Amino acid sequence: MTVAVDRPTDSALTAPAQPPAKASRQRPRTGRTGKNGAAYVFLTPWLIGAALLTVGPMIASLYLSFTDYDLFSAPEFIGIANYQRMVEDPRFWSAVGVTLNYVLVAAPLKLLAALAVALLLNKARRGQGFYRSAFYAPSLLGASVAVALVWRTLFANDGVVDTGLSTVGIDGGGWISNPKLSLYVLVILAIWQFGAPMVIFLAGLKQIPQDLYDASAVDGAGKLRTFWSVTIPMLSPVIFFNLVLEVINAFQAFTASYIISGGRGGPIDSTLFFTLYLYDRAFTAFDMGYASAMAWVLLVAIGIVTALIFRSSRAWVFYSGEEK
Amino acid sequence: MATIIERRRPRTPRPAQRAQTGRSRAASIVWHVFCLALLALLLYPVAWLLGSSFKPGTEILTNMNVLPDAFTFDNYATVFEGVGGLSFWTMLGNSMLISTLAVVGNVFSCTLAAYAFARLRFRMRRPFFAFMLVTIMLPMHVVLIPQFIIFQQLGMIGTFLPLVLPKFLATEAFFVFLIVQFIKGIPRELDEAATIDGAGPYRTFGYVILPLLTPALITTTIFSFIWSWDDFFSQLIYLNNPETYTLQLGLRLFVDQTSASSFGPMFAMSVLAILPVVIFFAVFQRYLVDGVATSGLKG
Incomplete structure (x- = not known):
């Protein structure tokens, strides 16, 4: 040191x-x-x-990743056996399913919330700075164990959410213990942290030149038309940036699922995130070879998804400097 | 038309002028009501956490009010007596020590690397810089197990070193990038003036660049502190010795306890565990939010 x-x-x-x-x-x-x-x-x-x-x-x-290794004896080369084992490992596939589900639901909803609130705040009224900071606060707190424990308690059986929903006639029971709903507790926690992408969206909205809005008003475009033809194209590089960032982060979510499921990814593996299963293989089962193989699968998966987003960006991301 | 655009530039944002007319005063009120409602919804879980930490354990689970029916300090008293046989103050001290060292390490190592990337010419600059950018996006899981083995071989498992040492080696490439971007905004004429005065790269760094870096270093400090404070995964893996437990690991002990009596201390300790983050936020919120806005920090 x-x-x-x-x-x-x-x-x-x-x-x-x-x-x-x-x-x-x-x-x-x-x-x-x-x-x-x-x-x-x-x-x-x-x-x-x-x-x-x-x-x-x-x-x-x-x-x-090509060895059998338990941390205590020397690694033994076994070729692609770890990768073959994955194909037949049902828990591996639940982890893949849960993670993809989470990425596909949580990242877009979080960005949608962030964009909507950014548009709301962009009205430049007094107090904008205050709201911007206040809405950002959950992004700072959301990564903590403390907030995960709050979520765990709020959504527990007979907890606040359960009781609240019962009074309006929805009897869902505790979301935490319901395998159909448990993942959405984590999705809601992710959406709650929309503040960070919102701040980035706001900065992007401020960069859009006023001339474009003026020109669009002169041409007689309504609010909706201006939104689709000016705001969204001009903001698309920022949307792209936020999307890449959120997707990469969502793939690696860990703390909340660990705390809310007590480290087991339950009930019935419904919150078994890829990283949680990797942790379980590496540090509970000491199956280090298999966990290494999983880490490389994660890296390749993130690489492919990021590449796909980059590829698709040619169709929908507009850079104002470039001639079409 | 031209005058409108010129007007807009100095300070007064366009809709603020409109806000003076009667009709948009109503719109403004609607806007504020909407924002406040959203704010209340967002802050409810945190307010409920704070309120619940003063409720008796039996009341916490089902009482959705923020304010307690029966107010008590017992939860905090229990936490200060110790949690699961561990001293609260030891855990607080451990968390503080790790985060403080992480700040020192990041500020030190990332500033040095950033200066080299932003201002100095050397043969491997482009490939190294590209590599540094790639490592920002690299999931840590892909280096996790070999790193664990290295620290195990060095006998550092159960100490703070695996959490702190990497920060002194600029492994949080994000901050390198942040500071590089900041240095690029400093006029090169300042460096050139220093060069004419006979200063080499070391003096230029020490007397010209470093004093101007304060805003970037504040952002680095805040986020280093908070990220390492909340870095549950690494703490879970490396700190297996109860004496080195942090607040996050102490909180984890509550996960397996489901009796109502544990809710009170759990929430009291939760409040104490997020308090430093809240204080940082309250003091530095301008730096935090502007840091996110300009650099896309994930927060």
Whole structure:
């Protein structure tokens, strides 16, 4: 620890005592070695991290995914057996189903809520800044164990939501213990955190030039027409950005499902997120080879979905600078 | 037409002018009512949490009112006495220590890397920068198990080091990117002036760039603190020694207890566990929200 802190700081502090005399005047071309050297000094922590904590572990985990490894005895190479096992593992497929379901429902609904509220706030009335901050607050709190515990209690059998719905004649019982509804407790928790994409949407809405709205008004376009023909196309790069971000995050959701299902993904695996099952394989069953294989499946899945969104973006994302 | 556009520029946003007329005063009231209703709905779970932490355990589950019927401090007293045989203050201290070190590590390592990427020329700049961007999107699960093995081999499981050490190696690439973007906004003339005065890259960094980085470093500090405070997954994996438990891990102990008597302390401790985040939010909300707006932080 102290080693990591002290060393690079020291060099950064002592270095000015002997300034690299060469790197004066002709900055762009000469003095290259001096700058090169300095650059690598600044980059040292990042380089160590990238090599030892990212590149190395990625290669290792790819290798481990082809082994049988329990952390205590040496890994044994078994080819693609882990991947074959996945195909026949029903819990793996429930985890895939639950996660895809969650991504497909939670990410779009969250973005829809974020866009709707951003449009509402964009009216530039007094108090806009206050509402913007206040609506953003759940995004900061939502990742905590505390809020997951609140959700768990709110949606429990005889809990507040159950009681509330009973009074209006809907008798659902506790959502947490109902395998048909339990995932939606997590979806609602995700939507509750719409504040972060909302703030990004608001920033995007402010970038749309007023001229376009004026021109559209001169042309006699109504509100709805202006929304579809001006706001949405001009905002599409921001929608795209938010969509990629939310989808990648949704694939990796963990804390809430762990807390709400007590770490088991129940009832009947209805909240068994991919990451939760991966955690279970790796750190309860110590099936490290299988868990590594799952991690690579997750990486490839996220890669494919992101690539699909990028591919589709050509059809619906509009960059105002570009000629069609 | 032209005058309208020019008018709009300095300060007064267009609809604010309209808001003065009578009809849109009504619209404004409707707008505020709607926003406040939404706000009440959004903040209800948090308000209910706070209120419930002062309710007796038997009342919590079914009472949907925010305010308690019977007000009590017992829940907090129970938490301060300890949870599951663990001292609350130890857990608070552990959480604080981990988050503080995470802030120091991120500010230190990400600033250095960002300066190199934003201002210095070196042969591998483009490929390294591209790689750094890719790692922002990389799911941590793909490096999780080998990292666990490394820390196990080093005998660090059950200590804070696996949570803190990576921050000193700029593994949270997001902050590198954030600071790179910020440095790019600083006029290059300042660097050039420093170069003419004979300053090398180290002095330019220390005397020109670093003092101007304050807003970016505040954003980095806030999000480093909050993300590491809430980083349940890593804490769950690495902190298997009860003495190193954080508030998040302490809260997890309540998950297996379903008796009504545990609800009170559970909520009291929940309130205490989110309090630092709330304080950070209250103090720095402008930086937080603007940080999200300009850089797309996930929050």
